[in-house]
Amino acid sequence: MKPTPGRRLHLITWGVVAALLAGLAVAVAVLLWHTRADALDVAEARVTRFAAGAEAGMNRTLLSFDVLLAHTEELLALRARDRAGLDVAAADTLLRGVARQNLLLRYVALLDARGAVLASSASTGELDGVELPEGFLAAALAPAVATLSVSQPVVSPTSSERVLYMARQLRMGDGTPLLVVAQVPTEALVAVLMQGLEVPDMEVTLERTQGVLLLGVEAPQGTVERQERAAPALQEGSADDGVHAWQASARLSGKPAMVVARPLIYPDLWATVSLPRDAALAGWRQEALTVLFGALLFAATVVAAGSVVAQYLRRMHSARRVVARSKATLDQALEAMVSGFVLLDAQRCVVQWNLRFEEMFPWLVSTIGEGVPFRRVLETTVHYHLPGASAEEKRAWVEERLQQQCTPRGGVEQLLPNGHYVQITERATADGGVVIIYHDVTDLRLATAEVEHLAFYDQLTGLPNRRLLLDQLGDASASAVRTGTHGAVLFIDLDHFKTLNDTLGHEIGDYLLQQVARRLESGVRVGDIVARLGGDEFVLLLAGLATEAERAPEQ
Structure with a gap:
């Protein structure tokens, strides 16, 4: 059975509503997907920048330790003497000067191959011995080429704080191997690793290649007290590009995260920065909830509007047959319903006008009426159009407007007292009358002014x-x-x-x-x-x- 025109309009209306809702769902999904990807991209760039800063800061700090410790060999003139010729008192004084050159150092000590203290920057009696981590003395003396060695974190017996030992090989003139050791509190290195910033959602570590933790800062910022943890071995850079980069595990919490690892200039040392995915998307989730709420509200509005439109279309279909039998004059007026209009007969008397005309010229509500000469309408209008003009000027204006109706050939623009601009267009009808259209062009004037402003x-x-x-x-x-x-x-x-x-x-x-x-x-x-x-x-x-x-x- 073929649907009636009213039924067809009803189906079309709800089809449009369904299409709008489907488009809204797709648009929201695409928007959330792109904003999520943007949030991850921004977070990834942030992690990368922070990792580069941590790498540079640790490299500078470790290099300063290395240069300072290497300089002690020349400072103490070890190559020019044997162990018996070492002046301990002078060496203590020189080492105190070395320690004062770097505020991160607690003390600097010179040890022999058995770990005995030969000289130190500590005050007399303050340092009886250096309790290095097990195996660190041998590991630091083992390399054939002198380099900086970093110990595992231990608790200092004198200060009860966690410290790292920095060591470098030295040799005396007779070939006796020595080890210069500097004690550095881990808290001092935290400031270097974090670059003086408070980043509560990032995990930052100083590790060895096999995942052995030397120093870690976990959100909320606090030093991790574990000496070691089971973690995968490190590789330079981060995971694969794209979304899969966020499938790595944070070095401390083990949560899915973006992990950027940077090798330091000293072998087997890495600086890593981890940003858990949940932290990176926290702001996006709030935005997503706002977008979803707005989308649901808009969808409800669309459904309500569809219901109203469906009812309106049914009523419009019922009234269409009545409108079809209306006069041709009424059809012409309805076509200009968005603007004000006045219809005059051949004697220039008012035949019909619309509500929009009254809204534009409220002072004419009590004047205009069917059969009223248009001259009277103009005589009332001129008092508002030319409020400060003389009686002669107002009379001339009325005559000019009436003369324009004799040969209508274009538009006249009029400025209303409320600041709106109205374009008046007059067209002759077949029976000698005139149709006058009043179109509000204020928005057009404003747009033109805006275009001119943008141009200049x-x-x-x-x-x-x-x-x-x-x-x-x-x-x-x-x-x-x-x-x-x-x-x-x-x-x-x-x-x-x-x-x-x-x-x-x-x-x-x-x-x-x-x-x-x-x-x-x-x-x-x-x-x-x-x-x-x-x-x-x-x-x-x-x-x-x-x-x-x-x-x-x-x-």
Whole structure:
């Protein structure tokens, strides 16, 4: 059975509603997917930058330890003497000077191959011996080439704090191997590893290649007290590019995370940064809930609107047959329903008008009526259109408008007292009457003004742009020639603006440009021009200066 037109419109309406809801669901899913990917990308870049900083900081710190310890061999002149020739008191004094060169060091001690203290920077009696981790002495003396060795973290027997030992091989003139050892608190290295920042959602570690933990900071920021933990061996960089990069396990908590590992300049040492995926997506989840709530609210609105439209279409279908039998004049008026209209007969008397006309001209509600001469309508209108004009001027305006109706050939624009612009279009009818259309063009005028503003003014600062500046510069030049006055053009750019943009971001750079624009405007005279050429370049056009060439620069 073929559906009736009303039933067909009902089905079409709900089909459109269903299509809108499906499109909304797809759009929300795509939006959430892209915003999630963006959040992960931003977090990944953040982890990468932080890892690079941790790597650089630890490399600088370890290199400073290495250089300081290596320098003790030359400082104590060990190559020029044997063990019997070592002046312990002088060596203690020199080592105290070495220890004072780096605030991270607790003390520096010189040990023989059995671990006995030969000299140290500690005060007399303060350091009886150095309790190195088991096997560290032999491991530090084992390499054929002298290098910096880092111990496992241990608890210092003197200060009860967790410390690391930095050691380097030295040799005396008779070939006797020695070991210079520096004690460094792990808390001091935490500041280096974290770069002085508080990043509560990141896990940062200093590890060996096989996953042995030397130092770790876990969110909320606190030093991990375990000496070792079972973790996979490290490889340079991070996991594969893309989403799978977030399938790695955080080095401390073991949660799914983005892990970036950076090898240090000393073998077997790595700095790692882990950002759990849950922490990276915390902000996105809040945004997702907001988007979903908004989508559900919009979907409910669409369903409600569909119901209203369906009812409206049913009523409209019922009324269509009545409208089809209406007069041709009524059809013409209904076509212009979005605008105000007035229909005049051949004698220029009012036949019909619409509600929109009354909304535009509320002062005519009590005047207009069927059969009222349009001259009377104009005589009432002129008092609002020309409130300050004389009686003769108002009469001339009415006659001019009536004359225009005799040969209608275009539009007339009228400014209403409420600030709206109305375009009046008059068309002759077949029976000698006139149809007058009143169309509100305020939005068009505003849009035109906005386009003009965009063409001649800088969008960021609101200052005149290069195009407007050149026009005004030509006018100022012509005026200077005509009046014999001088003018000046000042070019200003901002030093280090690119550095500001790169370090603090474009939002701060834009804010700086706006503030500079405001300060330049406040520092010139009324009539002077401040323009922005682009980037960080501004131009001041100072016109109307003194006619004497000597006074103009002073002004």
